[in-house]
Amino acid sequence: MAVTKVVMPKLSEAMETGKIIKWLKKEGDRIQGGDILAEIETDKADVEMEAFGAGVLRKVLVPAGEKAPVGTLIGVIAEPGDDIAAVLASAPAPAAAGVGAAGSASARNDTRSAPPAAPTPSAASAPAPPPRPAVVSTPAPAAPAVNAPAVGIPAPTAPTAVATGRVKASPLAKKIAAQAGVDLRLIRGTGPGGRIIRRDVDAAAVTVTAVPAAAPTGPAVEYEDRPLSQIRATIAKRLPLSKAPVPHFYVTSEVAMDRAWELREELNALEGQPKVSVNDLVVRACALALLRHPGVNASFQGESIRVWHRAHIGIAVALDDGLITPVLRDCQAKSLAQIAVEARDLVERARVRKLRVTELSGATFSISNLGMYDVVEFSAIINPPEGAILAVGSVRRVPVVDDGGLGVGRRMALTLSCDHRAMDGAMGARFLQDVKRLLEEPLRLLV
């Protein structure tokens, strides 16, 4: 019987490492082809990994809770008598933080499914998360460098590499810091290339009061450092790559949502009909408008602009530890009711991280809605290789001018971010105007 190598699978374009959540089989178990071997956490979702060979699970190389880069050997299936020493010996040890086997996936556009880097709305007025305590910008002597007792280093161990990047420090500095319970990430290095050297640690350690390492009885921790989740790490890595080369421009429109609001209330009062949200209306409006303005349903490819004739719309969903954009496919062919049902399903499954791989990529356009947070308006960052993204604000009751007088109306701000390499201002504006019209004449969304 053949020896089957179990390797960390590549479950999406963007995936570079995966974490084993748990092994469903253990060493010594007999395996049939198709058995689920383990649950793997990727940057987008939790996925079940199947076995592709039969035999006995002879060796598990990466235990639950640990990460491995895509492609590394994580287990071996073989018959009890097979010699697997060669297979084990030739496998490189999985590193803690994977290096990009995927490479710059966003640059390769040979396949249709391009990696949707999760869009992070660059908040013009969005609520900002509490700022991470300053790491390297504070000079060491001034910083009241507090212990990180949450980390609880009982014995002197060298600080391990942080997800944010290696801390450059001399070996002596590392050792002294570990012994003094000083967090190297808080120290500014004055050595060559900004390296932390021993005098920097000495200066920082002076300000640390003697907090017994094993005394968690209510020390007032000023901050804590949270390691990056897979999603955040991916966002953090890919976002600068996506934002910088894409020349964004922004077009804002204010939509009178009075009629759409009424329509929504009427629809939701009907028995047996799925509940429709404002966002569902926006999705449907965008789907129709994208068909009429294919130039916005486009992607800059370097030598050409790819124009889609179907609207696969990514719907941004906020999770605790990051943003995810599941894709609703063929919105142009779906009714408002269908969109409502499928969008709700996608969002729910996104929240419990049970999305299918095909739902994580392939968007031609994205929508991000912060209306539920009372946001007036904001601008989102385009998800490459898409050409545009629509940021939706809340529906507000505001004073409006009607019939020459002052009245009260519902208004909603839409901000379209466009890739100027694929389209120009007028094109974006025309599209947005169409979306606005569809929402202001909402019966059109039903036909």
Place this chain on the structure above:
Amino acid sequence: MKVDVAVVGTGPGGYVAAIRCAQLGLSVAAVEDDRPGGVCLNWGCIPTKALLRNAEVVNLFGRAAEFGIRLAGFEASYAEAIQRSRRVADRMSKGVEFLFRKNKITLVPGRGVLKARGAVEVSGPGGTETIQATSAILATGSEPKSLPGVPIDEKTVLSSNGAVRNEQPPKSIIVIGAGAVGVEFADVYASYGVQVTILEALPRLVPLEDEEVSKELARAFRRRSIEMKTGVKVASVKPGGAGVAVETDAGRLEAEQVLMAVGRAAKVTGLGLEPLGVRLDRGFVTVSPRMETSVPGVYAIGDMVGPPLLAHKAMAEGVVAAEAIAGRDPRPLDYGNVPACTYCRPQIASIGVSEARAKENGREVSVGRFPFTANGKAVALGDTEGFVKVVADKATGEILGVHIVGPEATEIIHEFAVGRTVEATLEEVIHTIHAHPTLSEAALEATLGALGQAIHL
């Protein structure tokens, strides 16, 4: 002549400073009243190393039978050893001239005196000229000292300057001072059959080194019948007996010649320093960490500014001064990480602090020692005198000091110098694979020893 920088003195400090200035795009004039390369290349470091090599070869010839070589006696000419060292010095001095030409540095022969902040007056064979310079780097070095009331005539009372030139060796010599200069010359003389006695006022030879180093050197010298008297004060040195009579508090000694090796004094007089207000302290020029004196635009480096009086320290200071003048922000030197080397046989090399000093500084130390008798390469060479000693901080593994006696000590020390620069601990040295068979393995083993893990002992 108008230049950006005038460098006075072209010893290791001066010529390196001049070249670095030129590399940084400055125009440079270098003033030299002797030969380019200063004392180091002409009368110090270089010729003495050539002489020591001769001594080594003579010693090997003496051991020829050990290696299966039969000699019916041999003759070693001291005069030719001196001549060879002169050729070596010559070649290196010409090398500096070549480097000056390559870097378009104008060599101005003569004696330079600071006339004003921006002016150096040079009195040379062709007359006097004034160099206008925006900045000046003083690098006039040092000269051998003597004991009070003991003039040096380079005939019976020598300094290193005479010892390095005299082609006629004495039959006997008393070396006063057991620092690096004293023990190196003692080695050379003894190798050529001169009867050598070393006198040292402090309690041991090479008193600035770790105690165990001094002991090891003394042991080695004793085996070669070099007489040593330590803890002895010299009262007078006068003509007498076969040549010179030395009165000490432990008795009277006589020999054909005396070599004064009691230290060197900075050459700070007659340079125009006082009128300009260049501040001195205990005979050395006071400088900032970037080598600037109390007069802005006037820099000083090398033996002029204080210990350690070592060529490589002067070179490093020369680079700092050049970069400071060029407007860069040079890293201040780590004076605690300057290797000290003595090239007699057995060689000595050390860096950092001695075990005793580390303890005085309040450190709890762990010490590793590894003798060359247990090192394969040393045994194969037939040169097993000495050891590597590593003094480390017990808690952190910080390498506080390393002391090496034995073959190629002066080369082996460098792995520790680099290690200390990057703040490596014992761990990093241990995790570095050392080639086998090499003398450097003793460095690895001594480091392992500091952790109680030596394998080959």
